[in-house]
Amino acid sequence: MSIPARFGPYGGRYVPETVIPALDELTAAYESLRDDSAFRSRLDDLLKNFVGRPTPLYFTERLSASLGGPRIYLKREDLCHTGAHKINNTIGQLLLAKQMGKTRVIAETGAGQHGVATAAAAALFGIPCAIYMGEKDIGRQELNVVRMKLLGAEVIPVSSGSRTLKDAMNDAIRDWVTNVENTYYVIGSVAGPAPYPAIVRELQSVIGREAHAQIQEAEGRLPTELIACVGGGSNAMGLFAPFLDNEDIRLTGVEAGGEGLDTGKHGASIERGQRGVLHGSLSYVLQDAYGQILEAHSISAGLDYPGVGPEHSFLHDQGRVRYDSVTDAEALSAFTMLSETEGIIPALESAHAIAYLVKHIDRFTGEDLIIVNLSGRGDKDVYQAARALELL
Amino acid sequence: MSVLQELFDNRQKKALLMPYITGGYPSLHGCGHVLDAFIEGGADMIELGVPFSDPLADGPVVQASAQQALDEGVTPDDVLELASRYSSRLPVVLLVYYNCIFAYGQDRFAAAAAGAGVNGLIVPDLPVDEASEFIEACRACGVDAILLVAPTSTGERIEMIAAQASGFIYCVSVAGVTGARTSLSDRLPEFLERVRAGTDVPLAVGFGVSTPEQAAAVARYADGVIIGSKLISIVRDAGEIDIAARAVKTFLSQVNEVLIK
Numbered sequence: 233m234s235i236p237a238r239f240g241p242y243g244g245r246y247v248p249e250t251v252i253p254a255l256d257e258l259t260a261a262y263e264s265l266r267d268d269s270a271f272r273s274r275l276d277d278l279l280k281n282f283v284g285r286p287t288p289l290y291f292t293e294r295l296s297a298s299l300g301g302p303r304i305y306l307k308r309e310d311l312c313h314t315g316a317h318k319i320n321n322t323i324g325q326l327l328l329a330k331q332m333g334k335t336r337v338i339a340e341t342g343a344g345q346h347g348v349a350t351a352a353a354a355a356l357f358g359i360p361c362a363i364y365m366g367e368k369d370i371g372r373q374e375l376n377v378v379r380m381k382l383l384g385a386e387v388i389p390v391s392s393g394s395r396t397l398k399d400a401m402n403d404a405i406r407d408w409v410t411n412v413e414n415t416y417y418v419i420g421s422v423a424g425p426a427p428y429p430a431i432v433r434e435l436q437s438v439i440g441r442e443a444h445a446q447i448q449e450a451e452g453r454l455p456t457e458l459i460a461c462v463g464g465g466s467n468a469m470g471l472f473a474p475f476l477d478n479e480d481i482r483l484t485g486v487e488a489g490g491e492g493l494d495t496g497k498h499g500a501s502i503e504r505g506q507r508g509v510l511h512g513s514l515s516y517v518l519q520d521a522y523g524q525i526l527e528a529h530s531i532s533a534g535l536d537y538p539g540v541g542p543e544h545s546f547l548h549d550q551g552r553v554r555y556d557s558v559t560d561a562e563a564l565s566a567f568t569m570l571s572e573t574e575g576i577i578p579a580l581e582s583a584h585a586i587a588y589l590v591k592h593i594d595r596f597t598g599e600d601l602i603i604v605n606l607s608g609r610g611d612k613d614v615y616q617a618a619r620a621l622e623l624l
Numbered sequence: 625m626s627v628l629q630e631l632f633d634n635r636q637k638k639a640l641l642m643p644y645i646t647g648g649y650p651s652l653h654g655c656g657h658v659l660d661a662f663i664e665g666g667a668d669m670i671e672l673g674v675p676f677s678d679p680l681a682d683g684p685v686v687q688a689s690a691q692q693a694l695d696e697g698v699t700p701d702d703v704l705e706l707a708s709r710y711s712s713r714l715p716v717v718l719l720v721y722y723n724c725i726f727a728y729g730q731d732r733f734a735a736a737a738a739g740a741g742v743n744g745l746i747v748p749d750l751p752v753d754e755a756s757e758f759i760e761a762c763r764a765c766g767v768d769a770i771l772l773v774a775p776t777s778t779g780e781r782i783e784m785i786a787a788q789a790s791g792f793i794y795c796v797s798v799a800g801v802t803g804a805r806t807s808l809s810d811r812l813p814e815f816l817e818r819v820r821a822g823t824d825v826p827l828a829v830g831f832g833v834s835t836p837e838q839a840a841a842v843a844r845y846a847d848g849v850i851i852g853s854k855l856i857s858i859v860r861d862a863g864e865i866d867i868a869a870r871a872v873k874t875f876l877s878q879v880n881e882v883l884i885k
Contacts, residue, residue, distance in 0.1 A: 244754050246722055248681045250774035250799050252751045253781065392687060393677065405680045410800040412776060509723045509749070510678065522699050523727025524677040 234263060235434070237426035240549060242542035245425040247405065247512040254412045259427040261332050266434065271327065278323050279438065282356065283313045285320075287439075289446035289603070294573045299593050302600030303451070306576070307443050307471060309607045314379075316579065316608030317439060317467045318349035322418055324435035326353040329416035336411065339418040340364045340404040342397030342463070343534035343581065344376025345608055346420030351385035353418075361385040364404040368395040369533045375612050394527040397463075397537045401511050421464025422541030425512030429541050436470025443603055444474050451601055457482040460605035461584040462555065463499065463535035465544045467607035476552065485544060486588040488530035489557035497529035501540040502548050502555040510539040516548070531560035531620070532580035534608075558587040564620055566590055567610065579608035580617070626768050627743050628791035631668065631715055632826035632847045637883045639843035640668035642828055643876060644719065644852030645859070646689040647672045647706055648698030654865040658855075659710050661869040665876025666883075670710055671746070671850060674703045674720040681748035683803030685853040689860070700724050700733075704740045711741025717770060717791075719746045722758075730761040738765035744791045746770040752785050759788055770794050775815045779822075786823035792848060795819060797831045803853045804834035808841055816845040840882040849883065851876075 237243055245255055265271040279285040288308045296304045309317035322339075329337055337354050338361070341347030347363040354361035363380055367389050370377055380387050393399040401424075408417040419428040422436070447455050458475060460468035462485040475481050490498030498504065501516045508517035510525055518526040518538035530536040547553040558566075563580055566587035571577045578586060585604045589596075596602070610617070618624045632640060643662045648655055662670055675690035675698055682690070700720070707716045718737060725733045725747065737745055745767055750758060752771055762769040768791025773782055776799055785793065795816060798809045809815075812829070819827055828848030833839055839849045855872055862868035 245751060246749050246754060247751065248748055248774070248796075249751050249772045249781075249785075250776050250796060252753070253776045253778055392684075392691075398678065402678050402680050406683070406801045409681070412799055507726075509726055511680075512749075514726075517723070519723070519727065521727065523721075523723040523725075524694065525723070 235259070235427050235430040239543040239546035242515050242545045243426050243429060243513050245512060246509045246514065247425045248409055250409045251412050255425055255427065257332070262328060262427060262431055265328060265331055271331065275324055275327055279320065283319050283323060284311060285438065286442045287311050289443055289450060291450065292574050295570065298573055299590065301593050301598060302596040302602045304589065305447065305603045306606040307439060307603055309439060309467065309605060310576070310578065310582070310609035314349045314352050315611065316345040316349065317436060317470060318346045318420060319352065320438055320470065321420065321432050321435045321466065322346070322349040322353040325418045326357050326359065329359065330357050332416065334414060334416035336360050336415045337418050338362045338364065338404050338407050338415055339420060340397065340400040341420065342369055342400065342536060343532065344369065344373040344380065344612060345534060347385070348376050348379045348383065350418045351380045351383035354385065355383050362388055362407070364388050364390050364400040364407070366390045366394070366396040366400045369397065372616055373533055373612055396533065398525065405511065421466040422469045422543060423464040423511055423513060423539060429513065429543055432466050433469045433473055433543065436466050437473035439467065439470040439605065440472060440474035443471060447603060453601065454478065455481060455601045455603045457484060457600060458603050459484045459486065459585045459589055461486045461535060461581050461607060462540060462544060463488065463537050463581065464539070465541040467605050469541060469543060471605045472553065483553040484588065485553050485555045486584045487555060487557040488528070488532060488535035488584060489559040490529040492559055493557060498557065499528035499530045499535045499537055500557045501538060502544060503557060513542045515540055515542040515545040531563060532584065534579070534581040535584065556588060558584050558591060562587040562591060564617065567617055568621065576606070577610035577614070578606055579610050580613045582607045626791045627715055628768055629826060632792060635668070636885065638885055639846055639883050640848040641666055641876065641880050641883055642669045642671055642848050642850045643667050643855055644671040644673060644850060645855060646675055646686060646693055647703030648675060648693035648696060649689040649856065650692060650859055650865065651696055652698060652702055652706065655706060657865050657869040658859060658872055661872040662876065663713060665873040666880030667714060667876060669715045669717060671717050671719055672703060672707055674700050674718055674724050676721040676724055679721060681801055683801040683853060685856050686802050689856045700728060704736050707742050708740035715743045716741065717744035717746055718742055719748065722747050722750045725758065730758050734761040734765040734767055738767050742767060744768035744770045746794055748772060752788055755788070772796055773819055775799055775809065775811060782819055782822050786825065789823060789825045792826040792828045793819065793823065795827050795829045795846065797829050797833065800831065802831050804857065805832035808832065808838055813845050836879045836882045839879045843883055851879065
């Protein structure tokens with residue numbers, strides 16, 4: 233069965249001709265393998281025994297009580313091996329790379345979670361791995377840099393542009409254009425040229441499928457709302473995908489509000505961007521009037537990105553998903569709150585989704601049943617949080 | 625027939641000399657001196673880049689030149705204005721990333737290019753499959769949409785590209801980004817023969833050509849030789865613009881010599 237190259241007008245393949253044949257090859261390989269029973273059972277086995285799936289759907293008794301409104305569940309992607317949902321995707325893509333006979337993999341990373349997840353999967357399959365990471369992110373996510381190195385990956389610092397995720401992705405694409413014959417590019421979000429947004433969406437939708445079954449088992453009904461943070465948007469897309477057809481369920485994506493939308497220092501591509509082409513697909517992009525890409529800003533390296541996956545742009549236009557943002561300060565406060573009320577230190581990215589809920593709690597009633605995607609754990613962020621909160 | 629194709633067809637050289645510079649590099653004023661040196665050095669066509677923040681087909685040298693131009697505040701309108709000052713002297717093609725065109729509006733950009741006397745537009749991140757509206761916009765204004773082929777392009781894709789091509793086809797010499805290379809790919813002649821078999825449109829080769837010897841080798845199989853990163857590094861290393869312009873002229877004259885029959 234074929235997978236979509238576009239979501240409404242968004243998506244496409246705006247990349248140099250050199251890699252178009254490789255994208256065709258990838259599309260063909262994925263379309264044949266996704267329904268292949270041996271591939272599926274190998275993937276399922278690894279998701280269970282290597283990643284640790286299914287992840288729990290956890291009822292937050294104290295958080296729900298303290299907010300006094302809805303019943304709040306967390307989808308515990310922070311409990312995945314390597315500490316975030318990213319590994320759902322990298323295991324699938326490495327399996328694909330292996331089947332396609334590729335002998336080297338590369339990836340970009342922002343917070344380092346996708347880099348670590350790619351490095352772990354590459355080690356598992358015995359494939360050499362190089363990770364592109366902006367120098368600014370290397371500075372604020374040191375722990376993940378060390379983890380990648382321990383996992384045998386080469387970490388390549390990127391010093392161009394804003395020295396963050398955007399520039400890491402530019403350099404990863406340049407590497408891929410150069411080494412396309414033997415190298416597989418493991419894109420970490422529902423972004424990039426087709427077929428990546430569709431592949432990553434499918435590999436991440438295990439999150440939503442599990443949550444769909446788990447919430448019915450726990451509560452005997454479906455949730456009223458799902459909330460997830462959106463940088464590129466893979467954890468949100470993974471949670472939302474199986475619920476998209478049920479229009480009764482409200483879906484909310486939370487972008488990085490940074491220092492505030494009016495300061496210009498934020499990562500709210502959907503709320504404040506215009507249509508444009510970045511990293512191979514048409515989507516909402518933070519850019520100036522001439523189409524020059526602007527620097528994003530967020531306390532969370534994983535949301536510090538001036539673009540967003542093309543399907544999110546489509547879902548925004550359709551009104552199916554509502555996009556909002558919270559600031560760095562609001563995210564930091566939710567980071568502390570979840571740590572203290574539930575004993576769970578969330579990733580700063582995931583803290584944005586919690587912060588949205590806290591900020592808008594008056595909108596909810598006791599009838600509401602919420603699932604928040606806790607996309608990653610916060611170990612990587614403790615030093616940064618400690619500095620911001622003056623704990624050290 | 626396209627002005628560009630006629631230029632190739634009527635040439636008196638083995639291959640046309642097609643130097644590239646990022647528009648507004650090292651400054652808007654300095655870029656004019658470089659373009660004068662292009663003409664004095666024997667250029668047959670000028671390729672002018674529109675600086676873009678995220679040029680993913682470019683290596684470090686061109687990237688840095690684009691960043692410097694952007695830091696100087698150079699806009700696509702500035703580059704169009706620069707083009708208009710030279711298009712009466714030599715044919716001009718622009719290399720521009722798709723988002724700059726998209727933000728400007730495809731029809732509006734094609735019209736502005738035509739108004740500036742630009743003969744062709746090269747969009748390195750717009751493969752033929754995504755280019756139908758852009759090609760329409762160019763045709764409506766009498767500007768050639770210059771398509772790229774790569775050594776990885778399949779026979780089927782070369783056919784698709786050839787069917788839409790006008791002016792010339794930009795043949796990327798190796799899988800990779802722009803930048804000087806010490807040697808050309810062994811597979812270049814076979815690649816160019818493959819493209820040639822599918823089209824009558826002239827073939828220009830770029831990416832990695834940085835010496836007169838390489839240019840001579842390319843000229844045996846191609847109709848045009850594009851040199852970019854090497855020229856930018858000459859300008860960068862020269863420091864002062866007068867010295868840079870002289871060095872550019874000297875280098876291009878050496879290349880031009882091997883291209884003259």
